[in-house]
Structures are given as C-alpha cells and as structure tokens.
Amino acid sequence: MINRVNSLFDVIMENIRKISGSYGLAPYSVMEFPAFEFKGGRFIAMFIWDDYSFSDLEDYLRKSQEYLTMDCLLQDDFITLKLQELSKPAILRQWQQHQLEIALGITLATLKAHRVTFHMIDKSLAPDILQWVEGRNDLILSDVLLIGVQEEHITGA
Helix, strand or coil: CCCHHHHHHHHHHHHHHHHCCECCCCCEEEEEEEECCCCCEEEEEEEEECCCCHHHHHHHHHCEHHHHHCCCCCHHHHHHHHHHHCCCHHHHHHHHHHHHHHHHHHHHHHHHHCCCCEEEECHHHCHHHHHHHHCCCCEEEEEEEEECCCHHHCCCC
C-alpha cells in the first residue's frame, strides 16, 4: 500500500518511465500541483513541450527500446527515416500528442489500480496552473486531472 498523499505521483512517474518506449527526453511533462480549491485534492497536469527540437527527438529515438534492440547496422537508417518522417511541425506535434496520450493512459491505469478517485476536468477549474503556464512559452497545457475529490465537490466538471 502506498502513502497516497506523498508518493502516488512518484508511482505514476515510475510507471510512465517503465512503460515508455524510450528513456530519452520525452516530448511532454507530467506535473503535480496542489488543488487548493478542492480540499484534499491534487492536480496532475499534462503538458506538451512547445520547444521540443529535432535534437531532443533524436535523443528520444536513440534511447528508444526499438533503436536499442535493433541490429546496429540498421540504427543509423532508423534515425534518418524517423527524423524525415517527423520533419514537418504538424506531424511532430501529432507524434508528441500521441506520446502524451500514452503517458495519460498509464496515469489513469495507475490511479485506477490504486483506487484513487480522479476526474478529467476543464482547464478553467485549475486557475493556478493556468497562471503558472501563462508565464512560460515552452509548455502547452494539454490535460488536467483532479485526484482525490468526489464528483459532487466539483462544479463545471
């Protein structure tokens, strides 16, 4: 049994690391914030890196399970092909969103496995997160989860 207040987020992050396809620089971030508006609740926010570069992508690819398990004679071609495939900004952003959705799925499965109440909520219900991200130009807020709060205590969800 885990101490839900202090280490559930650590369990989520460890599960994402274990199941992720790479230990390279991820194209997203998952962060925990206090949910002062909801007594006893916490927010888990999912962000896409707006400034994710092709060198970041190459790092991710070179540290991917796929790359590390293939014949070394094929590795350079793999990197070249993947970088070409993801060279258009819209395609790269779609790939980033897909990677974030995998992390979101892992997060939801972890919360469910630990029998933690959670809700996908409208970003407007997390004003502190919106204010925090507003001052940054490198992150785009994608999803917000509210954990540990019963549905009847949420308005607008």
